[in-house]
Amino acid sequence: MKLLYKTAHFTDQSIKKMSGVLEEYIAFLQDVARKNSYNQPESFINVPFDEKQINQVFTVNNLTVNQHLKYVLVLGIGGSSLGAKAIYDAIQGHYLLLQPEHFPKVFFMDTIDPDFRKHLEVLLKREAQTPEEVLITVVSESGTTLETRNNLEFLMQTFPHYKERVVILTNVDSPLWKEDCENPDKCLVVPRKVGGRYSVFTPVGMFPLSVVGVNILGLVEGAMEARKDGILPGVEENKALLSAVVSYMAYERGLTTQVSFVFNPKLESVGKWWCQLLAESLGKDGKGVTPLISVGTNDLHSMLQLYIDGPRDKFFNFISCESEMSREVRAVLSGVKKSFDEHKIPYTETILDRIDEHSLGYFMQTKMMEVIMLGKLMGINPFGQSAVEDYKKYARELLA
Template sequence: MELLYKDSARIDESALKETVQQLNEYREYLNTVLSKNDYDAPECSVNLPVDQQLIGLVKETQKKKISKKLKYMVVIGIGGSSLGTKAVYDAVYGFTDAIDCKRFPRLIFLETVDPEYLRRFKNFLEFEVSKPEEILLNIISKSGTTTETVANAEIIIEALGKKFSEEQIDERIVVTTDENSKLWNVAKLKNLTLLPIPKEVGGRYSVMSPVGLFPLAATGIDIESLCEGAATMRKNCIENELELNPALISAALLFLNAKAGKTINDNFFFAPQLESLGKWYRQLMGESIGKEKNLRDETVNAGITPTVSIGSTDLHSVGQLYLGGPLDKFTTFIWARNQEDPITLPKKLMMPGLVENLQNSSAQGLMEAILEGTKLAYAKKELPFMEIIMPEISAFALGEYLQFKMIEMMYLGKLMDVNTFDQPNVELYKIETRKILKAKKTA
């Protein structure tokens, strides 16, 4: 992975170094978290990719539960229980699922409780699933009490009950949750297969735990390679030398640009298959640093609003806003090198004369020219940006990226003086919702 930012990020080198300097102590602390290699600190998610025991448990469960007959892996989870898995799955397979109906096993996500989606999903179960071994339900909830997840699980299990016996269904469920959560205990009583989440690992930092690893392994993604990518990156991200440590640089640039009024961070992916990776980051940044209070309990309403854009598509949508509109954005361009490029335009065009210099171009060449043109336009308008180049879109490279961004966020939270690992304001709507549900019941 490469990170390019000099000149383009429009941050003075000395300001950058000074900011990074502030992180020195925390960087050393992260170093000790890595060395201790346990799950005590809030930052402990960095130890997941080298936890051979946990990875081994996932692979064992995979052996027990997944056969070549598996067609549909249903992830019942929301937020941190689905976004990381979706990021990796969509990047590798999922972004073409609608035109690739015969590739199995497929991952299907049940996140919210939309009645129309559920109606169609029940239809799908009725007509497309004929044997228990064709389907696996992975019910994922860290707390074990997530309303949408529990509701979806109940609805789907009841629907499957019309086809299979209770015993058959129970055999096709894997529950991923905190050890000794309510869900853990209920599942244990019912003798369901369980996978644990280390208690200190927060939802948005859990992609390298069984939360992400099990469903990804089930669909044939090389989770060892994913973890290797993450393990490589976590070492880089505790390096003292600035140029070796992309997380330090990136956190400092985000912080300094936010201080200069660039309070939106647009993640502009020139690869449509990475849209879900952007949505994963949206939670990571939104929840980690979007905070009403700082660490001294002062009201600060801190945060940077993450947005996700897709190149070149969104140049034809929000490109005008980005190039002409408010100067409130710091952009991260992300793209992947491609080793091979089998897609070229015909030598003899069917409709010549419409676009200059097109014949014999390649799709990759066009994308690169458009990205290059976009960066030049941003530079001309003095719009700040950095650029992340992935070596390719693979399990390894995605592991690197995910780990890079999680450690970047820890540094950024530190700079912003907020608790990077909690989400206290979310309780607000949950409390109100529980009141409403209770009132409905007693009505």
């Protein structure tokens, strides 16, 4: 992966000076990596190295996946589903509407919309003749997520014969664990210190992806490489540090909206994953960076006018994969960058080697490490999301 930053309009000297502010934090992350435990919120950086966890994923996979499997239902919301969906869409899912004979298919039940449920019910009753054709993965670290619990209740009431086709992913001793993990062979543990939006390389992401044949070893190998780079002391080799510093300097300049402009539609869900990671981690104490996702070339015909001729409050990251761009798309992206240069609009470029498991693993681990470094620079705790808990409390009161 390449990260190009000269067009961000910051000097190497200023970037290096700002990176020095994070010297102690980088040393702390090195210590977290050295201890290789789950004692700190930052311990998500150790997840890709957890062989026991990956082996447990493969064990449950072997117990539940069969040649008849047609539909995988992922019950989760926010960090419990966005990471898996990002990778699934990039590797398989984006074009599955054009491949009606491809199985198994994944449905991410990240909504409690009754119309969605109705159509899903009709599909399963028509197309799934036996329980072996369906696998339900329930993802809730706390075990109390309202939408996830509600979707599980709906499925068990509508399809009680699917009960033995349920796999639970949660914290040990959560309400979900206590209620549904009498059979530990169908339960996978999510480390308690690893927050949802940092959990893509735990079973939260790895299990459902393994079920549909995604190379999860390639993902964790890419993430391992990114972790090694992400604890290096200088911006020359540490892309997470470089990107965090440049983003912070843009923020300090008043560029409080960050636009991820992906030039491959398969990466749209990766952009949505990044939006949650950035917004939920840093939107606190009256501070924050507002993330947006745009898709090239589509959004050149809807958003580009605003981006170039609107308020100068935005910082851009063009994300592309050289090996998967046509001559026409490459020309369009070059034209957009030239237009940005002429209007002196700052941006960086992230160029993926390929859109495959290793590259995605490297990119996503780098971005997670970037956001905690950015939080440190902004004086914000990038873990927890107290404001999100309010609606849950009020909703439960109304439903009681």
